[in-house]
């Protein structure tokens with residue numbers, strides 16, 4: 001399928017469609033109209049049609065959407081039909097929690113290694129994978145075809161570590177450190193800040209309290 005440039009706003013909504021369609025598929029639902037999907041997801045039917053039109057529509061007049069087909073197509077668009085090899089840098093609380101979360105593997109994100117600068121953590125196992133010293137990273141990245149690095153280290157060292165990772169051939173960084181990384185064009189960075197979501201929640205609580 002030929003793909004035109006798709007806005008980040010649409011891309012940002014695809015994982016949610018993907019989750020809902022996955023649940024529908026598991027429930028044995030074969031097809032769904034944009035209206036039904038709209039009610040389920042609390043998104044307007046026109047938004048759904050517009051979003052899917054970016055990829056050629058997928059729907060058929062009078063039939064709606066074939067759930068499995070749509071699920072597979074969105075999976076391909078999100079690149080989930082390929083396997084990605086990950087390493088985690090920073091095997092502290094957050095790094096270990098992410099490493100212990102098995103569900104990413106179902107989506108093709110395979111954890112290959114964990115690294116930390118603290119010698120006390122060397123050899124500690126997370127789901128059978130031993131934490132390694134930072135000196136091993138370069139060789140490991142090159143030998144294991146690693147494409148994604150998860151950064152769960154303090155912001156003071158994140159920029160320098162990211163620069164090294166790019167030099168070693170990493171293509172993408174899932175950045176949990178609270179700092180903007182300075183990477184060359186072509187290297188993908190996704191920043192995750194759980195506190196942003198919490199602040200949104202705080203805003204909504206405050207607004208609700210003030211209105212009621």
Ligand code: NAI
Nearest residue numbers: 090091092093094116117118152153154157176192193194
């Ligand atoms: P932690 O202190 O338990 O773990 C950090 C680990 O990074 C430690 O094991 C430490 O030895 C290692 N480390 C430090 N400098 C390093 C370097 N240069 N190279 C390799 N390893 C290094 O901290 P925690 O709770 O796991 O948090 C990690 C980071 O993630 C913190 O900076 C925190 O602010 C951030 N964080 C971000 C969240 C988000 O939503 N983005 C949520 C929670 C934490």
